[in-house]
Amino acid sequence: MQIDQKREIRFSDETMATVQKIIKRYPEGRQKSALIPVLHIAQAEFDGWLSPAVMDYVASIIGIQSIEVYEVASFYSMFNMKPVGKCLIEVCRTSSCWLMGAEDVVKHIENKLKIKDGETSADGQFTLKTVECLGSCGTAPMMQVGADYYENLTLEKVDSLLDQWKVEGKRSRYC
């Protein structure tokens, strides 16, 4: 996929205002609390993953050391430490979803997009990732794309969603 190496790592004024507002909501001296919310914003703004340059930028805004950002970012499963496709598809695979057929959903997506779990399609549009319980057990099987939950999946439903997303070049964003 295309990564613009020369792209300037810098929030827009509007985003920066949001970031500053988040930083201000914690008591004085506790600004590190803003790290996770700001990393979410950074990931959404800069191609859906956290490059070292992006993490260094976040460290400088919050006023902490870079290693502190690396430690935190690499701990949480929602932060992508490597580039991903435009649309990240996360399929739940834990108990209830498995009982209701999550494995078939994963296999179906793998066959359709010709990728394996964790891989990105050749056109850079889709990345498939299996994840652990997303709290949608009563509406299993399910998948998450960006902030949206797609529940009570059937293979036809998956098919039509994938077709639609391919045409519209969907981007996944949490925020």
Add this chain to the structure above:
Amino acid sequence: MGKKLLLEHIDVPGINTLSVYRSKGGYTALDKALKTMTPDAVVEEVKTSGLRGRGGAGFPTGMKWSFLAKPEGVPRYVVCNADESEPGTFKDRYLMEKIPHLLIEGMIVSGFALGAKSSYIYIRGEYFYVARILEQAIAEAYEAGLLGKNILNSGFDHDCYVQVGAGAYICGEETALLESLEGKRGNPRIKPPFPAVAGLYGCPTVVNNVETIAAVVPIVNMGGAAYAGIGVGKSTGTKLISASGHINKPGVYEIELGVPVEEFIYSDEYCGGIKGDRKLKAVVAGGSSVPILPADLILKTANGEPRLMSYESLADGGFASGTMLGSGGFIVMDESTSIVKNLYTFTRFYHHESCGQCSPCREGTGWMEKILHKILHGHGSISDVDLLWDIQSKIEGKTICPLGDAAAWPVASAIRHFRGEFEEFVRNGHSIKDVRHYYRLNGLPEPAYS
């Protein structure tokens, strides 16, 4: 119909908005607390109510509140644990999504009771859209003077913030949650000190589950004694149960504690019976961490008494023949289910979610997953089952936080109650039974199972 205290108005259109919520009696508990009660009186009501933590451990909430240290000049915090990640559990998401103001009202009342000027709702990152709903509700509350300075002219100030996580089951452990809230890795802290003494930013902190905080609202409204009148024995009030798996009506149900398990599974008011009228095989009654029980033991205790949906009844018989109410994540499995395979998904989950801080959990969870993988693929031997048993026993109780226990219990209980199935796997290599969902997903008629 059982009494509904939390979800009574859940289906009212627009109940997620402040105006509709208020029209249905919303924020009367806050009004009552601020205008007619002292903070200590609220704590007393919660104590009287017998409310127990709804996140899984079932610790008496009033007692937890009364442990809160109150040194002069040190801020106190209320933190809501909305990191709901226990497989099989989705009740908090439902509550926050449908009736966010119930939680917000609970937060403000709890803040008043505990003398906290700020509170945080820590919600798992995957629930981003729910966080947006909460933020919206909070904005409405500020607008209406229910949050901020001098709430309802009572002189009480309170700010409430939503903090999103970023994908870590371990942050449901209260000290890991606080670490995460402080912008760190979600490593559980070594206790003591407990959060009641040194929690968020080193200040006294109470961490409660979403449902627990929401339950404070009806408790203040109706009084602790009336709340304690609902339910059975020390299991007072109502509980949200997330029902999933092979049932006709999966979803979130509010039950009066004490409903018989059999009624919960088979009556049309709740789960509506097993899909396709197949036989019940096993139930995980309180989220993935609690011991799995076979059909006969979940319906009746070892003494032959009907098993009830309550803390005590589900625990009857200890781990030998009982389980726990836990978070109320009720996963039902029919006769076609492979217990070994289901256990594999659990064990893979705990391996994935171990923070890696302490050695038994870091190394043991991965080891158990590998052994189960081996058994599942037909390469196991009987000694592997014994090894699994030994490994889980060496994790249980040896770790910093309860994730170690949570990883060990499902393994122990699956072997305890379904050892024969493990041995069958060892002998035959694979399960022939777990194919039913293939038909369902493809819209094909399901074959009959003998």
Add this chain to the structure above:
Amino acid sequence: MAKVTIDDVTIEVPDGTTILQAARMIGGDLVPPAMCYYSKLKTSGGYCRTCIVKVEQGSAKDPRPMPKPVASCRTTVMDGMVVRNITSPEVLEARSGVVEFLLINHPLDCPVCDQAGECHLQDLAYEHGKEETRYEFERREFEQIDIGDKVQLHMNRCILCYRCVKVADQLTDGRVHGVLNRGDVAEISTYIQNSIENDFSGNVIDVCPVGALTDKTFRFKSRVWYTKPVDAHRDCPHCTGKVRLWYKGDDVLRVTARKDKYGEVEEWICNECRFDKKTTSDWVIEGPSKVDRHSVISANHYENLRVLKATIDRQKKALPHGEKVNLGQGALDPNNIHGK
């Protein structure tokens, strides 16, 4: 003051003392082993779980036992507390479980590891481990990263004790390494191949209980048991200059801090002393060091093996009749020790 009884030995200690510290005050064989706790580093301990003990009685006021074994390094004593360590078969069994967990992914590269002979994991495995591994899967491997020209990082050997992270936090400013990722793939790393450079960075070598952080200037020079420890000092502008020189013949092969019998440094030393002063003329020699540990490193110092014999005797007493005391493969038969 609080009175605490550990393995039937009672001692009075100041309030706030941990069980482990109290045990160290008593000394001898009832001291729990510690792989991550380090008395000189704040907030250390609690992670490895090797020092777990059973609290049979919480305190005089509340005599109930604690429901689970506790990490003795992070649990403070209460007046009237009763603790069992080596007189509890459960504790010994649990500890052997912890040792097994620490070993399943640890590489079997002791023959080429510079730490061998002074490795705490080796000692632990000898004393509390089992004869053979039950782990039959591939051992975990990490990609090698370079963290500078003085310190070698072998992540495969790391047991995640967090000591080196705490050294960087508490001794130096501008920490550049930390723990990345989580679970069993958590690793010590700089993430972007940053070298760790500051005057005191070499101390991470001394605190590392295993061969994960070793001295590049000593790499493959000699097995430690062939080198002779000598205490020496110099007038150093950065640190106290009190060190231990490790000689082979007339050559100083290595400089470390002086360590006590628990393997903890007595005083931190600077990188100049450690890496740049390797001739005898740089130092004022004080005399041969006494290495007070029952490890390979104290070869020819048989007095420590008596302690080992005492440990075995006590363990025998704790176990049901006829059960074998498990000291791991190659355990010495204490009856055949005729030293000193």
